[in-house]
Each structure stands twice: as C-alpha cells, then as structure tokens.
Amino acid sequence: MTIGWYPGHMNKARKDIIKLLQQVDLVIELVDARLPYSSENPLLNSLIGDIARLKILNKTDLADPSTTNLWLEFYKQKSISCFALDKTQPENIKKLLKKAKSISGKKSGKILRIMILGIPNVGKSTFLNILTDRxxxxxxxxxxxxKASNEISLDDSIKLIDTPGVLWPKIEDQNSAYRLAVTGAIKNTAIEFEDIALFALDFLRDEYPERLKSRYQLSEVNLDAAVLLEAIGKQRGCLRKGGVDFNKASEALLHDIRNSALGKISLEKPESIPQI
Ligand SMILES: Nc1nc2c(ncn2[C@@H]2O[C@H](COP(=O)(O)OP(=O)(O)OP(=O)(O)O)[C@@H](O)[C@H]2O)c(=O)[nH]1
Ligand SMILES: [Mg+2]
Known part of the structure; x- marks a missing residue:
C-alpha cells in the first residue's frame, strides 16, 4: 500500500507560508522526537532558504531518551541548532525566545517575526500557546x-506565526510514511489500520520485544506480525463473530503506541535512516 495524504488546505497553506516567509526573521521547525528524519518536511530547505532556523525535537516525553540523545549528537555534528523539548517543560520552551533573538541577529527595538513550522500533529499550536501563556x-x-496561518503578538517586540501542519505531495520513503502513520501524523481515514499495525508490530518485535510481552501478557513474541496481532486482539477483547476483529485490534495497538502505553518509544535512529 502506498501512503500519502495531501489535502487541498495543505497546498494552500504551503503557498501562504511561502508568502509569509518573506517577512520572517526566524523559523522554529518542530519535528517529532520519535522520528526526526521522517517528520522533517523535505521541502523545507528550499522554502526557508537562508532564514535563521531553530530545530526542535518535540514530544520528547514520548521518545526513548537514549535515542533522543543520539539525535542531538547527530545534529550537533552537522552544526544544526537543535533542542529536545516537550509540553511538560514550559519554562525551557520559553527560554528559547532568548536564543531566538540572538540567532536571528535582529537588532533590539525591531520586531522579531518567528514562524512555527512542522508536520501535522507535531505540537505547533501547543508550543505557541506555551510561548504566549494563553x-x-x-x-x-x-x-x-x-487550517490557516495565524499571527499573534507576544509583546511589542515579538510576533509568532502558527501554521497548519504541512506534509508533501509524495512521501517517497515508505518506511517514513509508515512511521508517520504510526504516530498519528497522517489522518486515520487515509490509512489502513491493519497495514500500519503490522508494520508497527514488526518494528516492536525487533526493537522493543519486552515491552510487547509485558503490555499484552505474551509469553513469546518471536512470531509473525499477523500472529502477534491476533494474540493482542484476543488479549484486548477485540472480537467479533468467528474470531478476532483485526481492524479493532490494530486500532487498539496504535492507540497504545500513540499514548505511550508501551513506554517511551523511538521509531528511528540516526544509523537507521538513509545517509543525509
Ligand atoms: N505527549 C505530548 N503531546 C503533545 C506535545 N505537544 C503537543 N502534544 C499533543 O499533540 C496533539 C497535537 O497538538 P497540536 O498543538 O494541535 O499540534 P499541531 O502541530 O498544531 O497540529 P496541526 O494544527 O494539526 O498541524 C495534541 O493532543 C497535543 O496535546 C508534547 O510535547 N508531548
Ligand atoms: Mg495546529
């Protein structure tokens, strides 16, 4: 199955963002700490050009801390300004504004315009609410x-622009597409739950077998993903006439992953992505 989701409002949002960027001094780019490579919009470099940029690995409260450290080191090696944050650290998020001022090179007395960019559901609006305390x-x-960009004055010297989450017309790397779907960045109606759940189970069996065992009380996980899904369906009571309801079981599994019921999980490491 090929996964892609690019509704009309995203295309319009992309065009609006290009226009608004002409007056922006700094971009805060949010990526998901669980999949920093796959949640980075490949169109961003050409959109942002040489505007100053801060990269945030967001939702670190859901990501595997040791993997987040690997990513921080990876970006440091590439001289990319990067911070690991999440909504449980409002004070650290607010501290970013000082950094933003110095990185943008904007002279004091002038208004600093900051745009928040990132894929759908990565936490942009939450981030803006924390920065503004409203x-x-x-x-x-x-x-x-x-659904549309929105500019808010933080005070006399800073303006923040919240933007709609934007994906890109064709997600070339289907591993990335699956990872995005696992975390909920792609609308549920644009994916087949079962397909995504089987991908997730292959991954969890290889990377986090103990978490699978303890969450679903499984004695053995070294099994085919479909067999695991059936066992999870039984354990979670996702049944219908004649056996397990695979669609319901898949939905239950994805719900658990997205809500960290299996603990903090990262879906990719710097070493497991194509060389960038
Ligand atoms: N666990 C966790 N959840 C977060 C964090 N930040 C945001 N969320 C949740 O993620 C969901 C999406 O947050 P939004 O702020 O609406 O995301 P967005 O990027 O503005 O999404 P779009 O407007 O759809 O592009 C909400 O349920 C938030 O509560 C975080 O740091 N950690
Ligand atoms: Mg939003």
Missing part, C-alpha cells in the same frame, strides 16, 4: 487541526 491556538489530538 490558549490562543486550537489544539487537538488529530492531524490538520490548524
């Missing part, structure tokens, strides 16, 4: 909650 932007646990 519930300005609508937040929701599904992709494409923000």
């Amino acid at each position: 519930k300005i932007a609508k937040v929701g646990n599904e992709p494409a909650v923000t």
Whole structure:
C-alpha cells in the first residue's frame, strides 16, 4: 500500500507560508522526537532558504531518551541548532525566545517575526500557546487541526506565526510514511489500520520485544506480525463473530503506541535512516 495524504488546505497553506516567509526573521521547525528524519518536511530547505532556523525535537516525553540523545549528537555534528523539548517543560520552551533573538541577529527595538513550522500533529499550536501563556491556538489530538496561518503578538517586540501542519505531495520513503502513520501524523481515514499495525508490530518485535510481552501478557513474541496481532486482539477483547476483529485490534495497538502505553518509544535512529 502506498501512503500519502495531501489535502487541498495543505497546498494552500504551503503557498501562504511561502508568502509569509518573506517577512520572517526566524523559523522554529518542530519535528517529532520519535522520528526526526521522517517528520522533517523535505521541502523545507528550499522554502526557508537562508532564514535563521531553530530545530526542535518535540514530544520528547514520548521518545526513548537514549535515542533522543543520539539525535542531538547527530545534529550537533552537522552544526544544526537543535533542542529536545516537550509540553511538560514550559519554562525551557520559553527560554528559547532568548536564543531566538540572538540567532536571528535582529537588532533590539525591531520586531522579531518567528514562524512555527512542522508536520501535522507535531505540537505547533501547543508550543505557541506555551510561548504566549494563553490558549490562543486550537489544539487537538488529530492531524490538520490548524487550517490557516495565524499571527499573534507576544509583546511589542515579538510576533509568532502558527501554521497548519504541512506534509508533501509524495512521501517517497515508505518506511517514513509508515512511521508517520504510526504516530498519528497522517489522518486515520487515509490509512489502513491493519497495514500500519503490522508494520508497527514488526518494528516492536525487533526493537522493543519486552515491552510487547509485558503490555499484552505474551509469553513469546518471536512470531509473525499477523500472529502477534491476533494474540493482542484476543488479549484486548477485540472480537467479533468467528474470531478476532483485526481492524479493532490494530486500532487498539496504535492507540497504545500513540499514548505511550508501551513506554517511551523511538521509531528511528540516526544509523537507521538513509545517509543525509
Ligand atoms: N505527549 C505530548 N503531546 C503533545 C506535545 N505537544 C503537543 N502534544 C499533543 O499533540 C496533539 C497535537 O497538538 P497540536 O498543538 O494541535 O499540534 P499541531 O502541530 O498544531 O497540529 P496541526 O494544527 O494539526 O498541524 C495534541 O493532543 C497535543 O496535546 C508534547 O510535547 N508531548
Ligand atoms: Mg495546529
């Protein structure tokens, strides 16, 4: 199955972002700490050009801390300014503004315009609400909650622009597409739950077998993904006439992964991505 999701509002958002970028001094780029490579929009480099940029590995509360450290080291080696954050650290998020001022090179007395960019559901609006200490932007646990860009004055010297999450027309790397779907960056109606769940189970069996065992009380996990899914369905009571309801079992598994019921999980390491 080929996964892709590029609804009309994203295309419009991309065009709006290009226009707004002309007046932006700094971009805060949010990627998902669980999959920093796959959640980076490949169009971004050409969109942003040489505007100053801060990269945030967001939602670190859901990611495997040791893998997050590998990513921080990876970006450091590439001289990319990168910080690991999540919504449970509001004070650290606010400290970023000082950094933003110095990185942008904007003279004091001038208004600093900051744009927050990233894929759907990565936490942009939550980030903006934390920075402003207000519930300005609508937040929701599904992709494409923000449909249009929105500029907010933080004070007399800083303006923040929240943007709709943007993917790209064709996700070439299908491993990346699957990882994005596992975390909920792609709308549920654009994916087959079972397909994504089987991908997730192959990954979990290889990388986090003990977590699978303890969450679903399985004595053996060295099995085919479909067999594992059936066992999980039984354990979670996802049944229908004649046996396990695979669609329900898949939904239950994805719900668990997205809500860290299997603990902090990272879906990719610097060593497991194509060389960039
Ligand atoms: N665990 C965790 N959840 C977060 C974090 N930041 C945001 N979320 C949750 O992720 C979901 C999406 O957050 P939003 O702020 O709406 O994401 P967005 O990037 O603005 O999404 P779009 O507007 O759809 O592009 C919400 O349920 C948030 O509560 C975080 O650091 N950790
Ligand atoms: Mg939003």
